[in-house]
Amino acid sequence: MVDGGLLQRQAYSEKPPRHEYVLTNLGRSFRPVLLMLVAWGNENFAPEGRSVELVDPVTGLPVEPVLVDKATGRALAEGVKVVAGPAAEAALRRRLEQRKTL
Numbered sequence: 001m002v003d004g005g006l007l008q009r010q011a012y013s014e015k016p017p018r019h020e021y022v023l024t025n026l027g028r029s030f031r032p033v034l035l036m037l038v039a040w041g042n043e044n045f046a047p048e049g050r051s052v053e054l055v056d057p058v059t060g061l062p063v064e065p066v067l068v069d070k071a072t073g074r075a076l077a078e079g080v081k082v083v084a085g086p087a088a089e090a091a092l093r094r095r096l097e098q099r100k101t102l
Contacts, residue, residue, distance in 0.1 A: 006030060035065045 001007040006027035009019050035054060042050045054063050067076045084093040 001027070032065070036067065039065050 002009055002021070004026075005024055007021040008024050010022055012018055012020050038052055038054060042052070054065065055061060056063050068074060069076055082096055082099065084096050088096070
């Protein structure tokens, strides 16, 4: 995660030498992905019950994250089409053109 730029290793003690790992801006931007993975895992891999819950820090009530379009606020559970971006190579463009939805 350090090599990938998500965490930065920082020394906090010289004797004995100790380090902590601090989130970078890139790491902080990955938080929504992690929250969605927690929710997905709770829904699909916790038949005995949730071992981790996501809660509102003010109310303490459970929250269920959803993916929404930033511009419209529309939930994106289904019906999203993946298309080639400006940097896509020809092979990727062909594969994506054959797909209907995500």
